[in-house]
Amino acid sequence: MFRRLVPRQTRFWRPIRPLSSTREYLDYQLDKVNNPIRVPKDQLAERMAKIPLKNYRNFIIVAHVDHGKSTLSDRLLEITGVVDPNSQNKQVLDKLDVEKERGITVKAQTVSMMYHYKGEDYLFHLVDSPGHVDFRLEVSRSYASCQGALLLVDASEGIKAQTVANFYLAYSMDLKLLPVINKIDLDTANVPRAEEQIESTFELPARDVVHVSAKTGLNVEYLLPSIIEKIDPPMHCDSSASLRAQIVDSWYDPYVGVILLVNMVDGTIKKGTKIESCRTRTKYEVKEVGIMYPERTPMPQLVAGQVAYIIPGFKDPNEAFVGDTLILAGSGAEPLEGFEEPKPMVFVGAFPADGSDFKKIEESLQHLFLNDRSVTIQRATSNALGQGWRLGFLGSLHASIFKDRLESEHGKNLIITSPTVPYKVHYSDGTEKIVSNPDEFPDGVQKQKIKFFSEPYVEALMTFPGEYTGTVMSLCDSHRGEQVDLQYLSSGQTLIKYLLPTSQLIDDFFGKLKSATRGYASLDYEDHGYRPSDIHKLELLVNGHGVDALSTVMHRSQIEKTARKAVVRLKEFLKIQQFEVVIQAKANNKIIARETIKARRKDVLAKLHAADITRRKKLLVRQKEGKKALKSVGQVNISTDAYQSFLRKD
Ligand SMILES: Nc1nc2c(ncn2[C@@H]2O[C@H](COP(=O)(O)OP(=O)(O)OP(=O)(O)O)[C@@H](O)[C@H]2O)c(=O)[nH]1
Numbered sequence: 001m002f003r004r005l006v007p008r009q010t011r012f013w014r015p016i017r018p019l020s021s022t023r024e025y026l027d028y029q030l031d032k033v034n035n036p037i038r039v040p041k042d043q044l045a046e047r048m049a050k051i052p053l054k055n056y057r058n059f060i061i062v063a064h065v066d067h068g069k070s071t072l073s074d075r076l077l078e079i080t081g082v083v084d085p086n087s088q089n090k091q092v093l094d095k096l097d098v099e100k101e102r103g104i105t106v107k108a109q110t111v112s113m114m115y116h117y118k119g120e121d122y123l124f125h126l127v128d129s130p131g132h133v134d135f136r137l138e139v140s141r142s143y144a145s146c147q148g149a150l151l152l153v154d155a156s157e158g159i160k161a162q163t164v165a166n167f168y169l170a171y172s173m174d175l176k177l178l179p180v181i182n183k184i185d186l187d188t189a190n191v192p193r194a195e196e197q198i199e200s201t202f203e204l205p206a207r208d209v210v211h212v213s214a215k216t217g218l219n220v221e222y223l224l225p226s227i228i229e230k231i232d233p234p235m236h237c238d239s240s241a242s243l244r245a246q247i248v249d250s251w252y253d254p255y256v257g258v259i260l261l262v263n264m265v266d267g268t269i270k271k272g273t274k275i276e277s278c279r280t281r282t283k284y285e286v287k288e289v290g291i292m293y294p295e296r297t298p299m300p301q302l303v304a305g306q307v308a309y310i311i312p313g314f315k316d317p318n319e320a321f322v323g324d325t326l327i328l329a330g331s332g333a334e335p336l337e338g339f340e341e342p343k344p345m346v347f348v349g350a351f352p353a354d355g356s357d358f359k360k361i362e363e364s365l366q367h368l369f370l371n372d373r374s375v376t377i378q379r380a381t382s383n384a385l386g387q388g389w390r391l392g393f394l395g396s397l398h399a400s401i402f403k404d405r406l407e408s409e410h411g412k413n414l415i416i417t418s419p420t421v422p423y424k425v426h427y428s429d430g431t432e433k434i435v436s437n438p439d440e441f442p443d444g445v446q447k448q449k450i451k452f453f454s455e456p457y458v459e460a461l462m463t464f465p466g467e468y469t470g471t472v473m474s475l476c477d478s479h480r481g482e483q484v485d486l487q488y489l490s491s492g493q494t495l496i497k498y499l500l501p502t503s504q505l506i507d508d509f510f511g512k513l514k515s516a517t518r519g520y521a522s523l524d525y526e527d528h529g530y531r532p533s534d535i536h537k538l539e540l541l542v543n544g545h546g547v548d549a550l551s552t553v554m555h556r557s558q559i560e561k562t563a564r565k566a567v568v569r570l571k572e573f574l575k576i577q578q579f580e581v582v583i584q585a586k587a588n589n590k591i592i593a594r595e596t597i598k599a600r601r602k603d604v605l606a607k608l609h610a611a612d613i614t615r616r617k618k619l620l621v622r623q624k625e626g627k628k629a630l631k632s633v634g635q636v637n638i639s640t641d642a643y644q645s646f647l648r649k650d
Pocket residue numbers: 063064065066067068069070071072103104105106129130131132182183184185186212213214215216
């Protein structure tokens with residue numbers, strides 16, 4: 001009889017605390033027969049209200065990119081009945097289109113689960129966090145509402161750079177770590193090696209490691225008892241104290257306006273509660289409260305220890321501040337400590353192709369901003385492109401994802417300039433200025449009062465198979481890198497640390513590293529401050545007029561090659577003009593490269609039969625419309641397409 005209770009796939013099963021003996025494992029299986037672990041949806045509110053704080057578990061899943069966080073979340077949601085295992089809805093927590101398209105997590109998402117174990121109900125709040133370094137801030141904010149973390153490691157890849165970085169972040173925030181080895185179903189899985197790495201790198205005992213396959217679901221259900229046993233409840237929270245709820249995330253819904261995800265630290269909140277923002281001192285009356293299950297599910301009230309949503313009933317995204325504390329109106333309760341402010345590493349300019357779209361695009365930028373507080377937005381003006389915005393991002397993946405989100409909404413209506421890093425200008429009188437718009441970078445006579453320039457650096461940590469050591473070192477050297485550390489690990493991997501200019505990192509350094517190591521390298525980095533540098537502005541001129549939106553700043557060693565390439569590319573995209581056009585690249589008051597486009601007139605009617613009047617009119621109207629999409633620099637009209645093609649990476 002016992003044999004039937006133990007599924008065949010449990011040949012992979014090994015003692016997992018708290019099921020550390022066969023006896024306990026069988027008890028668990030029998031208990032499950034009598035007490036289903038799933039809580040029926042119609043009993044949710046009633047049973048949730050009775051769960052004591054000691055039965056709450058708030059945890060996050062952290063791992064290197066692609067090690068299976070979102071897949072594991074899917075399985076946990078299925079086991080606890082939050083989603084139907086037969087539904088086609090995969091990667092439930094990757095909600096943004098860009099996440100589904102690219103298969104990566106960009107936003108941390110929270111979901112609640114209820115679970116019945118050994119005669120008691122438990123309430124879990126699970127956070128699926130992004131793995132990529134660019135989203136570190138998003139991860140660290142999510143940590144604030146968690147007491148534990150599942151540290152997921154791919155059985156065939158082992159520990160990678162971001163596993164290490166995420167481990168230290170979680171460790172520094174005092175989270176209880178539960179090591180999990182995933183993808184044990186793969187032929188290439190090497191569980192003993194991954195265990196050995198977890199033990200030697202993180203000093204987490206191998207006997208605590210749970211082996212799972214998030215894809216097939218193997219062993220995933222045994223993670224839930226481990227979470228209960230190993231991760232502490234949020235005992236610092238107090239539902240009898242005066243309300244204090246911290247805003248963890250926010251997003252916009254066209255029907256109900258702004259929605260806030262809050263970490264309930266103290267007190268309770270329900271529909272009709274009058275709340276106050278500690279930051280703006282504005283008061284609101286709560287319209288709805290509830291949990292993410294995985295969609296918004298209204299509840300009669302929220303209590304301390306929960307991570308859940310509230311609808312405060314306002315529509316202006318600018319009123320919501322992540323990190324802000326909400327208290328009972330007029331209670332005077334002390335605000336909670338806020339979050340670290342985002343520090344943008346990459347900037348781009350964004351301009352509407354047609355100036356009349358400015359208001360519409362600005363509104364949608366604000367909605368995107370509401371959902372991604374790591375972006376900074378400022379209005380900016382360009383001589384060539386008119387009024388637009390300067391956007392700041394945490395890294396190049398972050399920038400490219402935000403750009404995708406904007407482009408999918410505004411398509412061809414937006415021109416986005418090349419990414420740049422914030423450079424520093426040090427003046428002779430001791431003052432400093434950060435310049436994040438290349439066009440504002442001092443040039444020519446403006447340089448007289450300047451002592452020197454400096455540029456931001458990162459300390460990059462890379463891991464890859466030992467055979468690529470030489471290739472990676474020459475890649476780093478050719479990107480102005482400076483070696484800091486080199487270690488050969490027992491697993492046959494090399495770990496190196498380099499100081500790299502951030503400008504080099506954002507120029508698809510990771511892509512180059514991946515192709516140099518046939519996809520095996522992993523990269524992590526942290527800010528390393530500014531270092532003096534021989535940097536200059538490279539300007540593109542069309543018939544003697546500077547095209548400010550195409551200016552870039554770079555190290556002296558790159559100027560000549562970039563200048564030659566740029567004039568050829570711009571010539572290619574400007575193509576047909578009605579008179580001769582001279583394209584020049586200028587740096588340090590010197591023309592470095594030049595191309596000329598010979599005059600040519602395009603006759604749209606050339607191939608048309610003289611009598612075909614309607615067709616003739618149509619073509620002339622189309623030509624007129626085409627001209628509207630042109631932006632004029634000096635006497636030369638540059639089409640939106642030409643800007644977009646030039647600025648697109650080849
Ligand atoms: N064979 C196998 N594949 C898995 C398993 N778990 C996840 N995968 C696959 O690994 C890939 C990455 O999985 P995700 O769940 O998207 O990984 P992630 O860690 O959420 O990725 P990011 O959010 O981008 O950091 C997908 O193709 C999954 O199908 C597993 O247990 N076995």
